[in-house]
Amino acid sequence: MKREIVDSEDVKLLVDSFYQRVNQDDLLSPVFNDFAKVDWESHMPKMYQFWESILFGSATYQGRPFPKHIPLPIGIEHFDRWIQLFETNIDEQFTGEKAEMAKHRAHTIAHIFKTKLKHLNKFS
Numbered sequence: 729m730k731r732e733i734v735d736s737e738d739v740k741l742l743v744d745s746f747y748q749r750v751n752q753d754d755l756l757s758p759v760f761n762d763f764a765k766v767d768w769e770s771h772m773p774k775m776y777q778f779w780e781s782i783l784f785g786s787a788t789y790q791g792r793p794f795p796k797h798i799p800l801p802i803g804i805e806h807f808d809r810w811i812q813l814f815e816t817n818i819d820e821q822f823t824g825e826k827a828e829m830a831k832h833r834a835h836t837i838a839h840i841f842k843t844k845l846k847h848l849n850k851f852s
């Protein structure tokens with residue numbers, strides 16, 4: 729049964745399952761684990777807060793995500809894969825207005841990141 733995203737438990741499920749997919753992905757995992765050497769214990773709470781702020785207006789995320797992406801060795805194909813995994817992950821588990829909102833916002837933010845990276849000539 730697909731569920732609606734109604735509370736922070738659902739957001740945690742969404743984020744945990746998405747990064748499980750990222751960690752198993754041949755294109756994205758090396759960026760997170762080999763290049764950025766992400767400390768997952770501190771990264772995950774930030775991502776819960778980020779998506780809670782977007783979906784429920786909780787304003788618990790106070791960071792600036794874009795600068796963190798400037799040094800990464802990423803191009804169009806990484807964004808395409810990121811979006812593909814994000815959408816599949818939502819569609820397999822969730823339904824409803826917040827699920828649609830999450831996908832829509834992910835697309836918008838990915839588009840903004842891509843546009844900014846292009847302007848910085850940072851696209852591989």
Ligand code: HEM
Pocket residue numbers: 756759760764766774775778791792793796797800802806807810833834837838841
């Ligand atoms: C090509 C696609 C992407 C890759 C490979 C990627 C990779 C990463 C990595 C490696 C970090 C950790 C950086 C660090 O702590 O040093 C990070 C942080 C983050 N990313 Fe992405 N990202 C991608 C797209 C996106 C998109 C589309 C969004 C938003 C919808 C997003 C939101 C964030 C946020 C909120 C953080 C935390 C920033 C902070 O520390 O406050 N990312 N990303």
